[in-house]
Amino acid sequence: MNNVAFDSTQKEKAVPITGKPEENLPAIDTGRMIDEGGWNIYQKRVLVLATAAILLDGLDNQMLGFAMPALITSWNISRESFVPIVMIGLLVMSVGGVLGGLLGDRIGRRPSLIGAVGIFGLATAASAFANTLAELAALRFISTFALGAALPNATAIVSEFSPLRRRSLAVSISMLSVAIGGLLGGVLSAWLLPLHGWRSLFMVSGALTISVAVTMVFMLPESPRFISLRPHRHRELDRILRSCGLALPARYNVAVPERSEAALRKRALFVPPLLRDTIAISTAFFCALVGNYLVFNWAPTMLTVAGYGLAVSSVGLGAYNMGGVCGALIGATLMDRLGARRPMLAMAGLGGIFALLVGHILSAGPQQVWFVVGAFCIQGAFVAGLQVMIFSLAVQAYPAPIRALGVGVTLSTGRLGAIAGAGAGAMIVAAGIDRFFQVVGIATIGVGAAVLIVKLRKEPPAKVRLPMADVPPAGG
Numbered sequence: 001m002n003n004v005a006f007d008s009t010q011k012e013k014a015v016p017i018t019g020k021p022e023e024n025l026p027a028i029d030t031g032r033m034i035d036e037g038g039w040n041i042y043q044k045r046v047l048v049l050a051t052a053a054i055l056l057d058g059l060d061n062q063m064l065g066f067a068m069p070a071l072i073t074s075w076n077i078s079r080e081s082f083v084p085i086v087m088i089g090l091l092v093m094s095v096g097g098v099l100g101g102l103l104g105d106r107i108g109r110r111p112s113l114i115g116a117v118g119i120f121g122l123a124t125a126a127s128a129f130a131n132t133l134a135e136l137a138a139l140r141f142i143s144t145f146a147l148g149a150a151l152p153n154a155t156a157i158v159s160e161f162s163p164l165r166r167r168s169l170a171v172s173i174s175m176l177s178v179a180i181g182g183l184l185g186g187v188l189s190a191w192l193l194p195l196h197g198w199r200s201l202f203m204v205s206g207a208l209t210i211s212v213a214v215t216m217v218f219m220l221p222e223s224p225r226f227i228s229l230r231p232h233r234h235r236e237l238d239r240i241l242r243s244c245g246l247a248l249p250a251r252y253n254v255a256v257p258e259r260s261e262a263a264l265r266k267r268a269l270f271v272p273p274l275l276r277d278t279i280a281i282s283t284a285f286f287c288a289l290v291g292n293y294l295v296f297n298w299a300p301t302m303l304t305v306a307g308y309g310l311a312v313s314s315v316g317l318g319a320y321n322m323g324g325v326c327g328a329l330i331g332a333t334l335m336d337r338l339g340a341r342r343p344m345l346a347m348a349g350l351g352g353i354f355a356l357l358v359g360h361i362l363s364a365g366p367q368q369v370w371f372v373v374g375a376f377c378i379q380g381a382f383v384a385g386l387q388v389m390i391f392s393l394a395v396q397a398y399p400a401p402i403r404a405l406g407v408g409v410t411l412s413t414g415r416l417g418a419i420a421g422a423g424a425g426a427m428i429v430a431a432g433i434d435r436f437f438q439v440v441g442i443a444t445i446g447v448g449a450a451v452l453i454v455k456l457r458k459e460p461p462a463k464v465r466l467p468m469a470d471v472p473p474a475g476g
Contacts, residue, residue: 058181100149101408125206285414293421327385348448351382359437
């Protein structure tokens with residue numbers, strides 16, 4: 001066993017949980033043991049459960065868009081009637097991200113994630129019974145609030161169960177499920193809407209989400225890094241660590257950071273040394289979301305205005321999403337091998353240059369379909385892939401006691417970029433295809449500039465030893 005994670009030589013005074021301090025017991029640094037350990041079935045089960053939650057987050061988040069044409073016909077209302085619901089929903093989701101992260105750091109990732117998934121599942125299912133736009137809007141605001149709260153907690157629990165050499169890949173896999181949820185929504189819409197109407201879409205989506213929440217109640221453990229800071233839960237911690245395949249002695253002390261959780265939260269995100277990281281990661285999310293939401297909401301319209309058919313517009317957007325999946329997986333693999341900064345800077349620089357080049361070529365006149373589709377696929381690898389990689393950057397930048405809050409605050413602040421990208425899209429499209437890609441390129445380069453500012457820190461080794469009460473070995 002690595003003697004950095006399992007240190008029997010520390011001389012600091014032990015702080016007892018129960019009974020007398022036991023100076024001769026080895027000290028277990030939970031974070032380092034997981035960082036340097038394996039990645040077994042138990043840990044991968046956590047990834048699967050969190051990924052399922054985020055997939056349904058992506059599904060439920062797009063339900064209104066899928067149901068909108070049927071709602072317009074059924075209720076005889078205009079498309080513009082939904083604009084305030086969409087825009088306010090993004091703001092509500094931002095608030096949910098902050099409060100969800102705060103709850104995750106205070107009461108635990110597990111109850112916060114399960115609660116968020118359960119709430120947006122119930123709200124989505126209840127949307128099937130809405131009879132007015134006001135009723136639907138109220139339920140969607142509840143749903144989007146919970147959707148926002150789920151993401152930072154899912155990100156935190158995945159990262160805290162993953163070894164360091166696989167952490168970026170694990171976080172990226174979970175975040176990519178948002179796009180897969182959107183694809184699932186398309187399949188469900190094509191199947192359910194013609195046969196059973198829009199109410200069935202909300203009902204089925206909500207039922208799937210509730211079933212995942214119930215499954216997590218029985219199968220999702222709490223983050224070991226969160227529990228390690230709470231001495232009264234160290235017996236639970238022992239069971240989780242042994243389930244992760246870590247070889248532990250029968251009795252040991254649990255090492256925790258010298259700075260208390262309360263002190264760390266007091267310094268938190270808005271004062272040095274973390275203030276710079278908070279600003280930089282928020283800026284990175286903002287720039288990435290400007291580019292992505294501009295493409296998601298306006299690329300089909302922009303291509304149609306430029307003279308391309310509807311089929312090309314749809315295939316181009318699909319290629320952009322597929323490129324994002326590939327780019328995120330490649331980027332995550334490089335991050336695990338080379339660290340966060342170099343792969344992200346390379347993708348941001350190349351993505352910015354590529355966008356400017358494509359915009360210049362397309363502005364000269366219609367191009368071959370293969371070129372347009374290929375260009376959108378490559379651009380998606382850079383821009384959409386970068387957005388997923390920012391989650392991995394965020395979990396590395398913040399220490400465990402404030403990790404969920406850090407991800408929640410920076411993502412929620414950055415979500416203003418989604419509003420800007422979606423809201424300014426009509427004006428940008430009117431300015432021409434060259435200007436469209438210029439904005440995407442500048443936003444991509446902005447991600448790289450923000451990454452340069454982030455100062456990645458390794459968590460200091462834990463030094464204060466808390467004696468573990470008698471804990472039987474696994475199977476004892």
